[in-house]
Amino acid sequence: MKINKKALAPALLATTLAYSTASIATENGAPTTAFGLFDFGSGYLPPTTDHGTVGFRTAYYTTDQQKDGNGDDTGNDVSLDVLSLSLAYLYMTDKTILGARYGVGAVVPFFNMDAQLKVKAGGMTVFEDDADVFALADVQVLPALLQWTPNPNLSIVALFQVQAPTGDYDENRLVSPGLNHWAFTPQAAFTYVSDGGYEISSSFQLDINTRNKDTDYRNGTEYRQEFALGKHVGPWTIGIGGYHYRQITDDDAPGLVDGNRAAVAAVGPAIGFFAPGSSLPPFRFHVYKEFGAKNRTEGYNMALTTSYSF
Numbered sequence: 001m002k003i004n005k006k007a008l009a010p011a012l013l014a015t016t017l018a019y020s021t022a023s024i025a026t027e028n029g030a031p032t033t034a035f036g037l038f039d040f041g042s043g044y045l046p047p048t049t050d051h052g053t054v055g056f057r058t059a060y061y062t063t064d065q066q067k068d069g070n071g072d073d074t075g076n077d078v079s080l081d082v083l084s085l086s087l088a089y090l091y092m093t094d095k096t097i098l099g100a101r102y103g104v105g106a107v108v109p110f111f112n113m114d115a116q117l118k119v120k121a122g123g124m125t126v127f128e129d130d131a132d133v134f135a136l137a138d139v140q141v142l143p144a145l146l147q148w149t150p151n152p153n154l155s156i157v158a159l160f161q162v163q164a165p166t167g168d169y170d171e172n173r174l175v176s177p178g179l180n181h182w183a184f185t186p187q188a189a190f191t192y193v194s195d196g197g198y199e200i201s202s203s204f205q206l207d208i209n210t211r212n213k214d215t216d217y218r219n220g221t222e223y224r225q226e227f228a229l230g231k232h233v234g235p236w237t238i239g240i241g242g243y244h245y246r247q248i249t250d251d252d253a254p255g256l257v258d259g260n261r262a263a264v265a266a267v268g269p270a271i272g273f274f275a276p277g278s279s280l281p282p283f284r285f286h287v288y289k290e291f292g293a294k295n296r297t298e299g300y301n302m303a304l305t306t307s308y309s310f
Contacts, residue, residue, distance in 0.1 A: 025262030043191030063299025
């Protein structure tokens with residue numbers, strides 16, 4: 001008999017530039033797009049250059065806690081480690097649309113996922129499984145990147161992203177780098193830097209999901225805000241960052257009784273480096289601790305991002 005492990009397990013996640021996590025809401029517990037992508041400089045896009053900008057992001061998510069709809073521990077034994085490696089290419093043109101610089105881009109992520117799950121009931125283990133996989137995750141295409149600069153202190157970005165089901169996927173494996181469905185993400189972000197060098201940046205996005213044709217599962221719409229607050233000291237920006245994630249509509253699947261909506265928040269130290277004219281590339285690094293999780297895992301998110309324009 002073929003066992004559908006997604007139906008038995010309260011599911012695990014993963015993401016990155018990809019994307020980072022595990023849980024019980026959204027199919028297989030996976031947020032659709034990566035957490036912790038946008039901190040300092042969220043309202044800026046790369047400069048317009050002859051050949052564009054190549055970006056690299058490595059992120060690591062780890063957890064051993066799974067929370068139910070009330071935010072209490074499920075009692076299951078969970079372990080999930082996700083290392084994501086993502087390569088991005090962005091090309092900002094010299095064209096303008098609605099007064100904004102216009103560009104396009106794409107992101108190719110790979111996930112290394114190591115997961116174990118033991119489901120407990122009545123003090124006994126009723127289900128046990130594990131998975132260890134390194135493979136291509138879902139590719140993201142950015143057909144529209146727009147940046148406005150109303151004044152020297154403020155920059156605003158709007159973008160639209162399409163995530164294609166290109167990643168490695170197995171409906172009977174505990175975790176998979178690919179999600180096996182399309183997702184459409186409108187997003188807006190801003191960065192404000194005061195004359196005294198204090199920065200506030202934030203991004204806002206929705207993930208709108210199609211149905212997984214293999215399992216007939218459709219994730220609810222997901223909302224996420226990311227933020228960073230810091231002080232510029234020479235080429236350095238030092239402060240804190242984090243995110244707030246919440247499903248705003250119910251999951252839909254055969255036999256699903258309630259909406260299974262997930263939520264989590266995170267905060268932690270963040271640092272950035274940018275020295276125009278220097279031979280050193282810009283980079284950003286953060287370490288976030290999650291809290292307030294419901295219907296998902298709760299863990300740690302670390303990420304390092306750098307780029308080069310040529």
